[in-house]
Each structure stands twice: as structure tokens, then as C-alpha cells.
Amino acid sequence: MDKRYEAGSDSMVSTAYRQNLLVIYEAGLEVVKGHHAVYQALMKQDLPQVDCHLIAIGKAAESMYQGAKNYLEKGVKSALLISKFGHFSTELLANPRVKAIEADHPVPSASSLQAGSILLEHLKRLPNHEPLLFLVSGGASSLCEVLEDDWSLEQLQGLTQYLLANAYTIQEMNAIRQRISKIKGGKLWQYLGVRSVNCLMISDVVGDDPSVIGSGLLFPPHEDKVPDRLPPAWKNILPAFNPLQTPHDFQWHIVASNALALQAMAAKARNLGFVVRISEDVLQGDAIECAQVCVEQLEQGEPGITLWGGETVVQLPEKAGRGGRNQHFALAAALAMEEGDGLMLLAAGTDGTDGNTPYAGAIVDGSLPEHPQGLYNALMAQDALRRADATSILELNDCLIETGPTGTNVMDVVMGLKV
Secondary structure: OOHHHOOOOOOOOOHHHHHHHHHHHHHHHHHHOHHHHHHHHHHHHOOOOOOEEEEEEOOOHHHHHHHHHHHHOOOEEEEEEEEEOOOOOHHHHOOOOEEEEEEOOOOOOHHHHHHHHHHHHHHHHOOOOOOEEEEEOOOHHHHOOOEOOOOOHHHHHHHHHHHHHEOOOHHHHHHHHHHOEOOOOOHHHHHOOOOOEEEEEEOOOHHHOOOOHHHOOOOOOOOOOOOOOOOHHHHOOOOOOOOOOOOOOEEEEEEEOHHHHHHHHHHHHHHOOOOEEEEEEEEEEEHHHHHHHHHHHHHHOOOEEEEEEEEEEOEOOOOOOOOOHHHHHHHHHHHHOOOOOOEEEEEEEOOOOEOOEOOOEEEEEOOOOEOOOOOOEHHHHHHHHHOOOHHHHHHHOOOEEOOOOOOOOOOEEEEEEEO
């Protein structure tokens, strides 16, 4: 196993079981990594290896590009990649044949608007009738933007911060983003010219709706999904909903999803000798409530491993600490467990980052609230949840998972073990 997944020797969690959970988690990541997923999808499509232009946008941009390049060999006429700061390798950044643009996530910045401007300029220079391959993964909504004329960067940042702090789902956020963007919700088609377009996507949304992934750069939404709970101060200044049509010379495929990751994790767990169940429940809503439900299901269930997928939300206080929804989930789960009950739980993102931290998530068991150092007991853990500061507790107890950028993004996975 890669050393970056290894547990510390002083972990509060049983090292042997922790290593098993990490091996299973890694197996899920491997099957949905961009390079593997894109290469396999192109092989299945059996597309001719003709010259084409390539644009990859999202956290998995480089990995997806590598998969396409391996399939097309020398058939990439031009390549524009847009990803999060720190998600490009030094080798790719040094490649003169690739235009690599870094931008901010999850709150857009001037770099996001610059990326949008570069994208439109790049499209303008492409000759008509030459094929275009789009590779889209989670994060595209923040990383690349061209705002409607009446909107400013400051407004975009304020709106994004409000949505993130008030537990809006990715579906709700992206429905709002489509209304204030000149390229989201299928509006990018007006800049593509006359050409055939193929789009491969890694899904980071429940239901794998292409109009939600990356705010639907090439997919007009079927209906206006701006949530009613959006305050009038924001809702009243949104542009009108204007559905568009998708051109006919267009094909698209979802090449990786949360379901695929869970299936690979289940197969690996069975290979290690565990009885495995993939829950039909999709984790959505408040992270603490979801964590408590998962622990209750583990307690009532038979020994073995239970897998869940989805994406929860956290209501942030005015001054949030360090953490993310997966660490929040894990700490809440630890508080719901009891020491010696034979339960363990892993909650982690698949993109390698969680909230405002470099961690992907955490592994916990019932011993966490009873840490022998005294200060970090159940009351301190509860206070950390209130302050959205789960990292402070999990860090000291050696429960955190650090992977670095994974080359994929298929929402979150939760794995519960009952021994």
C-alpha cells in the first residue's frame, strides 16, 4: 500500500482493521480515477483515433487528460486543462504542448474568471469542423466562470460563501450558478462553433445528472431548480431562466460514479473475507444526523462491512474552524459509538480534500471520545462539532486520512465495520 494511506502506530483505532478499511477505500478510488475511467470508456466506444482538440475542466482534469492521451496517442491537436491549485503535476505544468490553468475552489476568485476568459479565447481560435473532446469532473463550477454582465466577482463570492455556509446541496448550488453564468447550463454551446463534440464526465452528484455535473457546461437543465429557500435578496437579482437546446452532433458518457466506487470497494472487502452490504440509502442532508443513522444501522446489523455513498452538508457557524463534511461526519459517528462495541467507521471524500483541510476524511471508533488525555473527551468533541472544528480532535487522535489529489471526484464514501 502507498505510504500516504498508512495509519500511525499510536492510532486510537485498531491498526489491523484500519489498514483493511484503507485498502478497501483505495480499491474504490482506483477504479474511478480519471486516467483509467477515460481510457476504458474510449476503448468501449471504439472511437477512431482521429486528431481532436481536448479540453479538461475539474479536479480530475490531469488524470482524465492522461487517459485520453494514452488512447489517442499522438492525436491530441491542442489541450487546455483547468484545475484546482495544487492538482497539476510539475511534469504537466512544464509540458509546452499543454495549456494548464489553475484556479480556486470551492469559492471562485479572479483566477476562476481568468480561466473562463482563457477558455472562450481558446475556443475562438479552434478551426471549425475539427472534433472536440470535453473531459469534465467535479469542481468545474468554481474553477471556470464567465459571469453575466450584471454580476461581479464580489457578488459571486458572497453568494457562494452564503450557499456553502447554509447547507445548500450541490444540486441547489449549481442550479443557481447556471442562472448567473454565460457558460453554465448548456450556454457554452454558443462558443463552440460548428464541430462534433464528445463529452466524458466523472459524476460527483447524486443521480449522475449531467446538467448538474460542473453546472452543466454542455447540458441545459430540464427545469428551473433554484430553491425556494434562497433569500429574496439573492433570488430577485438572478437572471431569468432560459432553457436551451443541445445540438445533435453530440455524444456524452459518464465514465465514473459513486456507484462504481462502492462496487469496487465491496469486491475488495469480500476478497479480504468480510461480509459486505451496499446500502440503498443515499447519504444526503445534515452530516451529524446521517452519521447517527449509520451508526444505528451498524449496531442493529450483522457483523461485516456496510457501504454508503452520497454527500452530506454542514451548517457552518459564523467563525468555522478546521474541517469538512467527512471529518464532521466521522466525529459525530464517534460520539454515537461506545468503546468496546466493535464498531468502526471511515468517512472520506474521493477527491482527496475535505473542507478547508488537506485531509480526505477520517477513521474512528468508539474509543475516540474517551481519549485518556482527558481534555479531548466527549464534551470537547461535541464543542468541536458546534464550532465546525472536527480536525482539531481527529488530528490529535491520529484518525485523519491524507491522500493528496486522487485524480477523481465521485462524491463521498462511508464504510462501517461491525466485528
